[in-house]
Amino acid sequence: MDSRARRSPPRVAHPVQGTRPYGGDDMRARGLTVPLLCSLAIIAGAPAALAGGTSLYSGPGPRPGPDVLYGAPAVAPQLENVGVWSAAPILVSGASAYRGGEFLYQDFLYDDHGAAEAPDPTDPKGGGNLFSKPNGTYTYPTDPAYANDAADVVELRVKPLSDATAFRLTLNTLKDASLVAFSIAIGGTPGVLRSFPAGANVQAPADLFLTV
Known part of the structure; x- marks a missing residue:
């Protein structure tokens, strides 16, 4: 048995087929890659900058839609806070919440025709109303003071005070308080x-x- 240490044959690194040494044309190709990537980054960033602006039209010429679309939000007296009330309204129909020591319930608007979920066949105003026909058997008098909406609840609030419990009920339309x-x-x-x-x-x- 030969006791001399055997040496492994030397390993030769073979170039992988299809590769090229670093330098030469590759260097020139790499030099073109950097400005190309920069250009792509600038183009890709352009839509994000445009999206950050207003969604309404602001260019020359007549703007589309009525002027109300471009005005400030209307101030709704039904949602204002006065006296002991300070919580922000929920603005979600059928929802309730506790906010700043107040209990709030937000009602469904224009649902003030009763809970029968059937139209009133004697309603003189419902014959040609196909868009928002009342779904209930309670019908308002034809007197304009009722505005066909006098009993429509917007919101109920309850708040404990030091010596009492405060209630606030807000109606959607109130032309004559003596009728409600x-x-x-x-x-x-x-x-x-x-x-x-x-x-x-x-x-x-x-x-x-x-x-x-």
Whole structure:
């Protein structure tokens, strides 16, 4: 047995087919790559800069759409805070929240025709109304003071004070306060129903009714 150390044959690095040594034409190609990438970056960044502007038309000539689209948001008295009230409105129909010590409930607008979910066949205003026909059996008198919307609730708020509990109920349209009243049921036992006052034709659990 040969005890002499065997040496492995030398390894030769073979160039990979298709590669070229660094330098020469590759250097010239690399020199063109940098400005090309910079140009692409500038072009790709252009839409982002344009998207940051206003979404409404601001170029020359007549602008599309009515002027109201370009005006400031309207100030809605129904959403203003005065007195002890300070919480921002929810602005989501059917939602409730606690904000800054106030309980808020946001009602559905223009749903003030009762809960029967059936049109009133005697409604003199519903015959040709195919776009927003009332879906309820309660119909307003034809007197313009009702504005066909006098009992439409926008929002209810409740807030505890140091010596009382404050309630605020906001109506959507109020031309004559003497034509409108509302009641709030307070307390009660679940399952024990009491009729609301003034022939309101609705029941709810309640120990007391606050009628305004």
